Amino acid sequence: MSQLHGGRIVARALKNEGVTHIFTLCGGHVMSIYDGCLDHDIRVVDTRHEQTSAHAADGWSRVTGKPGVAVVTAGPGLTDAVTGVASAWRANIPMLIIGGQGPHALCDKGSLQDMNHVELMRPITKWSHSVPEASRLAEYVSMAFRIATTGVPGPVYLEMPVDFLFDSVEESKIDFPTGYRTEATIAGDPVYVERAYELLRAAQRPVALVGSQLFWSKRREAYQPFVEQFGLPIYVNGQGRGSLPPDHPNYFHRTRKDALRAADVILIFGTPLDFRLGYGRSSHLNPDAKLIQVDLDGGEIGRNRHVDVGIVGDTGLVMAQLTALASGAAGGSAAVREWVRELRGKESARWEQMLPDMQSDASPINPLRLCKEIDDVLDDDSIVIGDGGDFVATAASVLRIAKIGQWLDPGPLGTLGVGPGYAMAAKLARPQSNVFIIYGDGAFGLNAMEFEACVRQKINIVGIIGNDAAWMQIRRGQVEFYGQERAVATKLAFTRYDQVVEALGGHGEYVEEPKQIRPALERALGAGKPALVNVRLGVSEFRKGAMSI
Numbered sequence: 001m002s003q004l005h006g007g008r009i010v011a012r013a014l015k016n017e018g019v020t021h022i023f024t025l026c027g028g029h030v031m032s033i034y035d036g037c038l039d040h041d042i043r044v045v046d047t048r049h050e051q052t053s054a055h056a057a058d059g060w061s062r063v064t065g066k067p068g069v070a071v072v073t074a075g076p077g078l079t080d081a082v083t084g085v086a087s088a089w090r091a092n093i094p095m096l097i098i099g100g101q102g103p104h105a106l107c108d109k110g111s112l113q114d115m116n117h118v119e120l121m122r123p124i125t126k127w128s129h130s131v132p133e134a135s136r137l138a139e140y141v142s143m144a145f146r147i148a149t150t151g152v153p154g155p156v157y158l159e160m161p162v163d164f165l166f167d168s169v170e171e172s173k174i175d176f177p178t179g180y181r182t183e184a185t186i187a188g189d190p191v192y193v194e195r196a197y198e199l200l201r202a203a204q205r206p207v208a209l210v211g212s213q214l215f216w217s218k219r220r221e222a223y224q225p226f227v228e229q230f231g232l233p234i235y236v237n238g239q240g241r242g243s244l245p246p247d248h249p250n251y252f253h254r255t256r257k258d259a260l261r262a263a264d265v266i267l268i269f270g271t272p273l274d275f276r277l278g279y280g281r282s283s284h285l286n287p288d289a290k291l292i293q294v295d296l297d298g299g300e301i302g303r304n305r306h307v308d309v310g311i312v313g314d315t316g317l318v319m320a321q322l323t324a325l326a327s328g329a330a331g332g333s334a335a336v337r338e339w340v341r342e343l344r345g346k347e348s349a350r351w352e353q354m355l356p357d358m359q360s361d362a363s364p365i366n367p368l369r370l371c372k373e374i375d376d377v378l379d380d381d382s383i384v385i386g387d388g389g390d391f392v393a394t395a396a397s398v399l400r401i402a403k404i405g406q407w408l409d410p411g412p413l414g415t416l417g418v419g420p421g422y423a424m425a426a427k428l429a430r431p432q433s434n435v436f437i438i439y440g441d442g443a444f445g446l447n448a449m450e451f452e453a454c455v456r457q458k459i460n461i462v463g464i465i466g467n468d469a470a471w472m473q474i475r476r477g478q479v480e481f482y483g484q485e486r487a488v489a490t491k492l493a494f495t496r497y498d499q500v501v502e503a504l505g506g507h508g509e510y511v512e513e514p515k516q517i518r519p520a521l522e523r524a525l526g527a528g529k530p531a532l533v534n535v536r537l538g539v540s541e542f543r544k545g546a547m548s549i
Contacts, residue, residue, distance in 0.1 A: 006134045006165035009174055010098070011036025013141035016176060019069055021045055021428055023056035023421070025080075027073020029100025029113070032165040034071075045424065045457065048449040050077050054084020055421025057095040058155075062239060062408050062422070063383065063429045065215065067094040067148050074100040074162075075113025082124065083415060085155050089124040091238070091411035092212065094153035096144050097121075101130065104161040121157035130159035134167040138176045146181040152296045153216055185218045186296060188313035188321055196267070196292045196309045197325040200230060203265035203290075204335035209256075210315070211271020212238035213296055215404055219316030226319035231332025233259055233343050237271045241407040246400035254350040254397065255343050260285050268293045270315040273304040274412060280305025294318045357542065358398070361514050364538030367391060367466055371398035373517040374438070374464060377525070381433040382406065383426045387419030388440025389473030390543055391466035395438045397542075406433075417446030423461040424454060434525060437463040442471045444497055454530040455505035462524045463501070463532040468539070469494045476543070498534040507531035 004012075010033050014022070021043045024030070034044050047053045053070040060068030072081045078099045088095050099121075102111030121128040127147040131140045140158055148156045188196075200206055208230075214220060223243060227234055227250050235256045236243055244251040252259065260266060260277075266289045271277075273293075278284030281304075285291070290308045293301045294315060301310035311318055331337065357368035371394055378384070380402040386392035386409035401407040408422045419437040427435045444465055454461055475490035498508030507527035509520040517535065524531035 002171045003168040004171055004174065005032060005036070005168050006137055006160070007032030007034070008036035008039055009134070009137045009169065010141060010160070010165070011040045011042060013138035013176060014042060014069060015040040017141070017145050018066060021060065021425075022069045022071050023047060023053040023060075023425070024071040025050045025053055025073070025077065027077050027100055029073045029077075029102070029162045030071050030098065030160070030165065033098070043428070045428065046453060047421065047424070048453050049447055050080035051084050051417060052421040052424075052447050052450050054081040054095075054097060055087070055418045056425040057097065058084060058088040058091075058093050059385075059408060059418070059422030059425035060429055061088075061093050061095050062215075063405055063426045065405070067096055067145060068425060069096045069098065071098045072100070073113065074102060074117070075115055077113070078117050078120070082120070083417075084421065085121065085157070086124045087411055087413045087415040087418065088155040090413040092153050093155060094148040094216075095155045096141075096148060097155060097157050099157060099159050100165075101159045101161045103163040105163055117159050118157070124155070125157045126154040128157040131161070131164060134164040135169045135173050136175075137164065138174055142177040142180050150181060183218055185314040185317055186312065188294065188311040188318040190321070192309055192311045193318060193321045194325065196311060197322050199265050199290050199292060199309065200267070200322065201326075201328075203232075204333070205263045205339045206230070206232040206265040206267065206336060207235065207259045207263040208232055208267040208269065209235045209237055209260075209271060209277070210240040210243060210269045211236070212240060213270020213315045214243055215239040217314050217316030219314060219320055222316045222320035222323065226323045229323045229326050229330050231330070231336050231340065233340055235259065237276060238411065239404070239407075240271070242401035242404040245402060250340065252343055252347055255346045257284065258346060259343055262286060263289050265290045265292065269319070270295055272300050272412075276412065354398070354542075357540070362538060363513050364536050365511070365514055365517070367394045367468075367537050367540045368398060368542060369514055370464075370466060370517060370535050370537065371395045373514075373521065374436070375399050376518070377521050378402075378436075379434065381430070383408070383430060383433050383435045385419050385422045385426065385435070385437045386410065387416060387422075387437055388443040388466070389416070389471070390476070391440045391468070391472070391537070392438055393473070394466075394540070394542055399438075416440070416443040419443065419463070420447045420450030420454070420461075423463075424450070424459050427459050427461050435461045437461060439463050439465040440472070441465050441467040441469065441492060441495070441497065448497070448500060449504070451501050451506050451530050451532070452504040459530065460528065461530050462521075464521070465497055465532065465534045466537050467494060467497070467534055468537040473543075494536055496534065498532050501530070501532040505529070509533045511535040
């Protein structure tokens with residue numbers, strides 16, 4: 001019988017899961033896996049920092065709906081990746097991180113980079129484990145994928161000692177599992193679904209907030225019929241963005257606070273009542289409204305606010321259950337239709353208020369003008385990644401995302417530096433799509449060297465920096481609290497980051513005038529190499545008073 005070394009066992013197990021790319025920074029403990037990947041046509045994509053490898057695995061999941069894989073070496077290789085894993089953990093992203101370890105035979109003897117990785121990763125993963133022997137490598141890979149993808153999704157960590165990865169095992173002694181996980185999802189308790197329907201049926205001002213769990217739902221096709229049947233206004237959160245096209249009559253974007261404060265029934269699908277919703281407080285949600293909360297995790301239901309109906313279940317499947325109970329005409333009652341018209345009027349008014357800034361010819365450039373120019377170059381296949389604070393929040397108010405899975409942002413952990421990893425994964429997963437990183441100038445500095453990795457591996461992404469020479473999301477509040485003279489550690493310089501990218505072999509553009517924006521963006525898209533457009537911004541009042549803690 002043939003012999004397989006451990007790296008080839010791992011690669012075959014990954015191939016059985018449909019893995020086509022892994023993201024890594026090289027390390028001696030894990031190089032056997034690279035060798036196996038070559039045998040199984042799995043592309044090894046290397047980064048300049050392990051944080052980016054983890055972010056790329058996360059980004060792959062967000063774009064494809066299938067778990068991404070990062071492979072990092074032991075010790076500092078894994079500790080460098082912790083931020084990326086923690087970000088995926090907070091956002092419930094299924095991904096596998098494989099970490100090297102010193103030889104099992106030398107455990108606790110002080111081998112190079114030896115440390116307790118499993119305990120380190122346990123608080124930020126669904127499952128953290130070390131493979132006990134070489135012949136079980138494939139079995140543990142299958143376990144990792146099962147745990148990452150079932151129930152509430154999330155990252156998992158699998159440690160592989162280097163001697164196991166270099167050991168050879170007789171193929172007949174290796175189990176490559178099949179049929180070891182189900183695609184079945186969780187339906188809502190029919191009694192509770194009926195209670196929710198009765199509240200919804202009687203509502204005059206209902207609002208639905210649809211979060212990231214819609215993206216992972218196996219019943220996502222139930223979304224459109226649900227919206228059409230009940231005719232209620234829809235707001236989205238996290239990976240729910242793009243789930244309805246920007247011109248859909250029930251999609252709303254700029255009036256969420258108004259709607260949630262005035263609603264009589266609020267449906268929260270697959271998103272927590274965290275800081276983004278004011279923890280469910282009366283400042284953000286009408287305290288007299290009936291609240292229906294649907295979540296895969298029963299532990300989330302009722303956290304921070306009283307819930308009238310809590311349903312443990314898959315977002316799409318519960319939507320299908322609610323729609324099946326409906327007996328009236330589609331489109332909602334006359335009161336609901338009037339409520340939608342009222343919100344649409346407010347939505348249009350907000351857009352009109354923003355128009356002067358979006359059309360401004362002022363120099364330095366108004367952030368809203370830059371965002372409008374970016375929106376004008378997006379097409380239905382464009383993928384947009386937000387990597388920053390203040391400027392990304394401004395962009396989120398303007399950019400129209402066509403489809404679900406085409407907007408990726410730092411998520412509830414607020415992790416900056418995600419941009420290059422997300423963008424690399426997105427471009428490799430969807431090579432036909434234009435992939436944009438919307439950068440704050442502060443965030444760009446965290447993983448700027450990844451442009452070298454993109455140039456070398458011909459991963460043609462486009463970065464756009466809104467350069468206001470500050471950590472503006474923090475600086476604005478700092479100045480308001482303490483005064484200009486006591487605003488420290490938040491000021492940056494108007495640096496020529498475009499020249500940094502040029503030095504790394506990419507295409508760089510520097511923009512100071514509004515009329516220069518569109519031509520620069522078009523040249524960047526047509527450059528045939530990774531590109532960065534560095535835009536000098538002026539001060540804006542658009543985000544005045546905004547703070548998230």
